[in-house]
Amino acid sequence: MPEAPPAIEVAHLVKTYGGVTAVSDISFTVAQGEIVGFLGPNGAGKSTTMRILTGYLPATAGSVSICGASVATEPDLIKRRIGYMPENNPLPEDMRVSEYLYFRGRLKEVARRKLGPRIDEVLEICDLKRVRHKIIGQLSKGYRQRVGIAEAILAEPPVIIMDEPTIGLDPHQILIVRDLIASLRGRMAVIISSHILPEIEMTCDRVLIINQGRVVAQGTPAALRKEIFGETTYLLDVNGEPAALPAALAEIDATLAVAEEAAPDAAGFRRVTVKTRREDDLGEAILRTLLAKNLRVRALRRREHTLEDVFLAATRRSWDAVAAPAPTKTP
């Protein structure tokens, strides 16, 4: 049996506007049923890439396929395979929620007899039943976002593309939207862009970071931490002979070394940052060894790099690469 094609396949995608390159040679794939977070600073090319994925904008070069169908050559087919919620979630102001969903359902070719029950279902999923007869222009931001999500999932497409679905929402609403997106896992491939990185980390299987139109990192949050930082960091509050600490640490693991050391506080404890290439937890070993070496430990903590750290490091790394002077040719 032939293997199902990936939900989204992007190869060497380039988009230029009037001489300015918005997207430069981006390649990635999204498997069916996978949730992928699309991260990048403002102006990185996220929205442009998403618009190309939907067929709304043509690419300058490269190829994009949705479930095996090319966006460039089969735009009608791919429009039936995607649910799209654009940035700022534009909605008609003077329609009622249920009317809007009915209209969109008809455009998305949902059979008339199935549309009513399906609208009820998405209203339930998105917790919109209370406002189904309200005019969209009178809804709060949270409800409007949920109407956008309801519209995107209405026709049960295999691919959902959402550009900043949680923008402007309060923490309760973010939680609802996060659970909603997580509930699509396995059924629909979802690609979402957001600036709220903890949300992405909690919701997404994989993360794609782009900067200046290029993919600068991609993988699971854990794999990205390893790729970007490559080390595990421990923070220690220690009191004792300063020279004894490096030797004690080296006894535990050869790669365990002091990276940073602050001045002692009033009680004589110094904040020491220790780094190692070992991924397993060395906390207990550090504690035992230091105590055995007559070094007093007030606090020990393994520092977890957040996705925010990964994002900042990855984007900084790409900026550094761009800013670095080109190697000079020697005659």
Place this chain on the structure above:
Amino acid sequence: MKHFPTLLSHETRMLLVSPATYVAATLFLGFMGLIFTKILEIYAGAPQEASPASVYFQLFWLPTCVMVPLLTMKCLAEERRLGTIETLLTTPVTTTEVVLAKFGAAYLLYTLLWGATAGFFWVLSKFSGDARFLDSGPLLGGFLFIAVSGLFFVAIGVFASSLTRNQSVAAIISGVLLGLLILGGNALTDSVWLEQGVLQPAKAVIDYGHVFGHRDDFVRGVVDTRHVLFYLSGTVLALLFSILSVEVKLLHS
């Protein structure tokens, strides 16, 4: 064109819930009612040669230049301003379907409003008890002219709306284009300087597009296929430019 009926019913409904539609309808019906009353006053004062129906359509251009911009200014400009054109065009619909549906809905309302003024003549014949007031020849000719020319006028309004995100700007562009087409042609037809030999081809073109001349022919009961072709080809051209305008703006969005 699979989604055209869905889009057309949606657009018609949207026009019916828009306040601008009711402003246009009230202004139009009020103005036409006023014209009709004046005609009745004139006819009551002294006998006239022309039938009331033929006089009634002489001022068609004034409500048209106001009503068409009001009915069409929102159609594409508002979609672009709100960004809903993006969600619309990422469903399996084409730009052509969207533009045609917006044109169809505005045209439907335009003809309905004009059609409603036929009631004036019916009321007159009913209460005067004189069937001559319901002069079917000029009346049918006049309404046929309104229906045929309305295609082009509404298409111009849709085109103006495709050029900008601002409804007011769209209304102004539409009003100016309609004014140039209807009144500009009329002003140039009477110009003596166009009679010069070298300008004869230009004069022929202006005469061909002389809207007032077309109206007079229709009201007299002369349905010239060249006039019909003028409006139909103008409609197709304006709609084609509207579609191109939307697509070009997408490429640069």
